[in-house]
Amino acid sequence: MIRINENYTKLKASYLFADIARRVNTYVAAHPSKPVIRLGIGDVTEPLPPVCIEALHAATDEMSQRATFKGYGPEQGYAFLREAIAQHDYAARGCAIAADEIFVSDGSKCDCGNIQEIFSTDLRLAIPDPVYPVYVDTNVMAGRTGANVDGRYQGITYLESTPANGYVPSVPAGAADLIYLCFPNNPTGAVATRAQLAAWVAYAKQHKAVILFDSAYEAYIRDPEIPHSIYEIEGAHEVAIEFRSFSKTAGFTGTRCAYTVVPKALKAFDAAGAEHSVHALWNRRHTTKFNGVAYPIQKAAAAIYTAAGQQQTTALINFYLENAKLIRSAMTKLGFACIGGDNAPYIWINTGRDSWEFFDRLLNEAQVVCTPGAGFGKCGEGHVRISAFNSRENVETALARIAAALK
Amino acid sequence: MIRINENYTKLKASYLFADIARRVNTYVAAHPSKPVIRLGIGDVTEPLPPVCIEALHAATDEMSQRATFKGYGPEQGYAFLREAIAQHDYAARGCAIAADEIFVSDGSKCDCGNIQEIFSTDLRLAIPDPVYPVYVDTNVMAGRTGANVDGRYQGITYLESTPANGYVPSVPAGAADLIYLCFPNNPTGAVATRAQLAAWVAYAKQHKAVILFDSAYEAYIRDPEIPHSIYEIEGAHEVAIEFRSFSKTAGFTGTRCAYTVVPKALKAFDAAGAEHSVHALWNRRHTTKFNGVAYPIQKAAAAIYTAAGQQQTTALINFYLENAKLIRSAMTKLGFACIGGDNAPYIWINTGRDSWEFFDRLLNEAQVVCTPGAGFGKCGEGHVRISAFNSRENVETALARIAAALK
Numbered sequence: 001m002i003r004i005n006e007n008y009t010k011l012k013a014s015y016l017f018a019d020i021a022r023r024v025n026t027y028v029a030a031h032p033s034k035p036v037i038r039l040g041i042g043d044v045t046e047p048l049p050p051v052c053i054e055a056l057h058a059a060t061d062e063m064s065q066r067a068t069f070k071g072y073g074p075e076q077g078y079a080f081l082r083e084a085i086a087q088h089d090y091a092a093r094g095c096a097i098a099a100d101e102i103f104v105s106d107g108s109k110c111d112c113g114n115i116q117e118i119f120s121t122d123l124r125l126a127i128p129d130p131v132y133p134v135y136v137d138t139n140v141m142a143g144r145t146g147a148n149v150d151g152r153y154q155g156i157t158y159l160e161s162t163p164a165n166g167y168v169p170s171v172p173a174g175a176a177d178l179i180y181l182c183f184p185n186n187p188t189g190a191v192a193t194r195a196q197l198a199a200w201v202a203y204a205k206q207h208k209a210v211i212l213f214d215s216a217y218e219a220y221i222r223d224p225e226i227p228h229s230i231y232e233i234e235g236a237h238e239v240a241i242e243f244r245s246f247s248k249t250a251g252f253t254g255t256r257c258a259y260t261v262v263p264k265a266l267k268a269f270d271a272a273g274a275e276h277s278v279h280a281l282w283n284r285r286h287t288t289k290f291n292g293v294a295y296p297i298q299k300a301a302a303a304i305y306t307a308a309g310q311q312q313t314t315a316l317i318n319f320y321l322e323n324a325k326l327i328r329s330a331m332t333k334l335g336f337a338c339i340g341g342d343n344a345p346y347i348w349i350n351t352g353r354d355s356w357e358f359f360d361r362l363l364n365e366a367q368v369v370c371t372p373g374a375g376f377g378k379c380g381e382g383h384v385r386i387s388a389f390n391s392r393e394n395v396e397t398a399l400a401r402i403a404a405a406l407k
Numbered sequence: 408m409i410r411i412n413e414n415y416t417k418l419k420a421s422y423l424f425a426d427i428a429r430r431v432n433t434y435v436a437a438h439p440s441k442p443v444i445r446l447g448i449g450d451v452t453e454p455l456p457p458v459c460i461e462a463l464h465a466a467t468d469e470m471s472q473r474a475t476f477k478g479y480g481p482e483q484g485y486a487f488l489r490e491a492i493a494q495h496d497y498a499a500r501g502c503a504i505a506a507d508e509i510f511v512s513d514g515s516k517c518d519c520g521n522i523q524e525i526f527s528t529d530l531r532l533a534i535p536d537p538v539y540p541v542y543v544d545t546n547v548m549a550g551r552t553g554a555n556v557d558g559r560y561q562g563i564t565y566l567e568s569t570p571a572n573g574y575v576p577s578v579p580a581g582a583a584d585l586i587y588l589c590f591p592n593n594p595t596g597a598v599a600t601r602a603q604l605a606a607w608v609a610y611a612k613q614h615k616a617v618i619l620f621d622s623a624y625e626a627y628i629r630d631p632e633i634p635h636s637i638y639e640i641e642g643a644h645e646v647a648i649e650f651r652s653f654s655k656t657a658g659f660t661g662t663r664c665a666y667t668v669v670p671k672a673l674k675a676f677d678a679a680g681a682e683h684s685v686h687a688l689w690n691r692r693h694t695t696k697f698n699g700v701a702y703p704i705q706k707a708a709a710a711i712y713t714a715a716g717q718q719q720t721t722a723l724i725n726f727y728l729e730n731a732k733l734i735r736s737a738m739t740k741l742g743f744a745c746i747g748g749d750n751a752p753y754i755w756i757n758t759g760r761d762s763w764e765f766f767d768r769l770l771n772e773a774q775v776v777c778t779p780g781a782g783f784g785k786c787g788e789g790h791v792r793i794s795a796f797n798s799r800e801n802v803e804t805a806l807a808r809i810a811a812a813l814k
Contacts, residue, residue, distance in 0.1 A: 001615040002584045003527035004675045004683050043478040053471040060463040063455045070661035071450040113696035120410035177409045208408040254477035256701045268411045276411050289520035294663045
C-alpha cells in the first residue's frame with residue numbers, strides 16, 4: 001500500500017494570498033466603480049529591459065537554425081552566464097567566487113526550497129520571523145520540525161525581527177546548524193550592516209553551521225556601506241551559500257532565472273565527523289534533478305551584464321526605489337514608524353494595530369491592497385508590507401487615497 | 408555542527424557519460440583526421456519547429472511592453488497550455504484528464520526526480536533494469552535504499568528487461584508500492600502493449616500501489632495498437648501519474664518544458680489507513696518549490712498544438728524515425744538482434760559481448776559513438792543503445808562505416 005509523506009500533514013495551510021484575493025474580490029464585486037490599486041504582492045510590473053528583449057529574439061533565431069540550435073546545455077548553466085556573474089557580481093566587489101561555484105537555475109524559490117535536501121534531517125534550524133514561507137515549509141515537508149503549535153513549528157529556533165532590534169535579529173544564544181537569512185529582507189525591507197553579518201559568520205564558524213543567505217533584493221541596495229553579498233564578509237565562503245535572482249533585478253518573475261553560489265571551501269560533516277564538500281553534494285543534486293535553464297533565457301540574463309544592461313537595470317530599479325521612497329515618506333508623514341524602502345522594494349509599516357484590520361481599512365477606505373504582516377509569521381503581527389512594484393501614477397494615487405482615508 | 412544527508416554517500420558515481428567523453432576525446436586527440444559521429448547521447452539535433460520560433464518571438468515582444476508584460480504566472484502553468492494539453496493529448500485519445508490535473512514544469516527530469524518526495528520513505532520500490540538513472544538515484548538520495556552491493560541497491564525490486572521477456576518486464580511476484588515504468592522505453596526503445604499495461608494497472612490496484620509512468624517518447628509511437636498514455640487503460644487514473652515532455656516531441660531539450668499528470672482520483676494513505684489526495688500533495692509540493700515555466704516558453708509549447716504545430720512536429724519525429732529505421736535495419740542486416748527504433752528514437756542492440764568492448768570497437772573502427780548498455784544497469788550488459796538523433800547524412804555515413812568495420 002502506497003503511503004504518503006506524513007510530514008505534509010503538519011503543514012499549516014497558508015491562506016494569506018488566497019484570503020487577500022477573496023477579500024479584494026468581494027470588495028470589487030460590491031464596488032465596481034472604485035478601482036483597486038494592488039501594492040500587495042511582490043511582483044514586478046515594468047517590461048523586460050531592451051537588452052533582454054534583444055537577447056531573447058537573437059537566441060530564438062539561433063534555435064531556428066540547425067547550425068546554431070542548442071539542445072541540452074550544462075545543467076549548472078552556460079559558461080558565458082556563470083563567468084559574467086562571477087566577474088560582475090563578485091570579482092567587481094572583491095569576492096573571490098569562481099564561475100564553477102555558481103549554479104544557474106530557474107528560480108530562487110526552487111533553490112531555497114531544494115537546498116535543504118543535501119543536509120541531514122535531524123539538524124537544528126534557525127529561521128527568521130517574519131519570513132518568506134518557503135524556508136519554513138520545505139523543512140516541514142522534509143520532517144525537520146514537529147507539529148505547528150500556536151502558529152509556530154516545534155523544533156525551529158525563530159529569529160525574531162522586531163522594532164526592538166531594528167528588524168535585524170542577533171545570533172541566538174544556543175547552537176543552530178542551518179541558518180536562513182535574507183537581506184535586504186522580504187518582507188521587512190531591512191538591511192544588515194557589515195558588522196551584523198560578520199557576527200553571523202563568526203557564529204556559523206563557532207558552531208560549524210551553514211548560513212543560507214538569500215540576497216534576491218541586493219540590487220536595491222543604495223547605501224555604499226551595506227554589503228550586497230555575504231562573501232564581502234571575511235571567511236563567509238567557508239560557512240555560507242548565497243541565493244540570487246534576476247526576478248527583481250531585471251523583471252524576470254515571468255522569465256525565470258536565478259543562481260546559487262556554493263563555494264568549494266564550504267564543508268559539512270558526516271556522523272563520523274569526516275568532512276564533505278557541500279559543492280560536490282549540491283552538484284550531485286543539481287545534475288540529478290535539474291536539466292538547466294532554457295538557452296534563450298540564459299542569453300537574456302547574460303545581457304544584463306553588458307554596459308547597456310547595467311544601465312537599463314539600474315534605471316529600472318531606481319524607478320521602483322523612487323516609488324518606495326514616496327511610499328515610505330507618505331506613511332511616515334501619517335505618523336507610522338517604517339523600515340525598508342531605501343535599500344529594498346518593500347516598506348514595512350508598524351501599524352500599531354491588528355494587521356488584517358489595517359488591511360481591511362486600506363482596502364475599504366482607500367481601495368489599496370497591501371499585505372498583512374501576520375501572514376509572514378507571528379512577529380509580522382501589527383505590521384503590513386507595501387510593495388513599490390507598480391506604476392508611478394498608481395503609487396501616487398494610492399498614497400493620496402491612503403492619506404485621505406487615514407488623516 | 409552541520410551534517411550531510413548521508414544517503415548521498417551511498418550513490419554509486421555514474422561515470423557513464425564521463426567515461427564515454429574521456430574515451431572519445433582520447434580517440435579524437437590521437438586521430439584528428441578521423442571525424443567522429445555521435446549517436447550516443449539522447450539529445451535532439453534539429454532546430455525548433457517554426458511555430459515555436461514564431462511563438463517565442465511574439466511572446467518576447469509581449470514581454471517588452473507594460474500592457475502585455477507577464478510577471479509571475481500560475482505555478483502549475485497557464486490555462487492556455489494546460490487546456491491545449493488536456494484537449495489534444497488526452498481528450499482526443501479518449502482519456503478524461505482535466506486541465507487542472509496537468510502540472511506544467513521545466514522538465515521531466517525534475518518531475519521524475521521530485522515526485523517521490525510526496526510519498527513515505529519506507530515504501531517498497533520497483534524500478535526497471537536497464538533504466539534512466541534518475542529514478543534510482545533520487546530514491547537513493549531520499550534514503551529508500553540500502554547500500555549498493557554488486558551494482559544493485561538493496562531494497563529495490565529490479566524489473567528486468569531482457570531478451571527473454573522482449574524487454575517488457577512482467578509484474579513482480581511480491582508486493583511493491585511505487586513502480587516506475589517507461590514506454591516507449593529509454594534506453595531500449597521497447598513499447599508496452601495494451602494488455603501488458605493493463606496487467607500493471609491491475610497489479611497496482613491489487614496492491615494499492617502507484618505507477619509512475621514516463622511517456623516522454625510517446626510521440627514516436629506509430630503502431631496504432633500501442634497506447635500513448637497509461638490513461639488509455641481503464642482505471643489507470645486511480646493508480647498512475649504520467650510524465651510527458653516536449654524535449655523529444657518538439658526539440659525542447661534546450662528550451663525546457665514538460666508536464667506531469669496527477670489525476671484527482673489518485674489516492675495514497677497515511678499510517679492510520681486514511682486516504683489522501685495525491686493531487687493535493689503534489690500541488691502543495693509544486694507551488695511551494697517551483698515558480699512556473701517562463702511565459703515565452705509556455706507560449707512556444709502551446710504552439711505545438713496548433714494545426715501547423717502538429718504538422719511540423721510530426722514531420723520532425725518522422726525524420727528521426729526514418730533515421731531509426733535505417734539504423735535498426737542496418738544493424739539487423741549485420742546479424743544483431745535489435746529492438747526499438749520503430750516506435751522510439753532508440754535502437755537497443757544485443758551485441759552478444761561486453762558492451763564497453765563493443766563501444767570501443769565502434770569508436771576505433773567506425774568512429775561512431777554509441778552508449779554501452781552496462782551504463783543503464785546490470786541487464787544492459789551485452790547491449791548498446793544507438794540514438795536516431797542526428798542528421799540523415801551523419802546516420803548514413805555512420806552506418807556505412809559500422810558495416811565496413813563489422814563485416
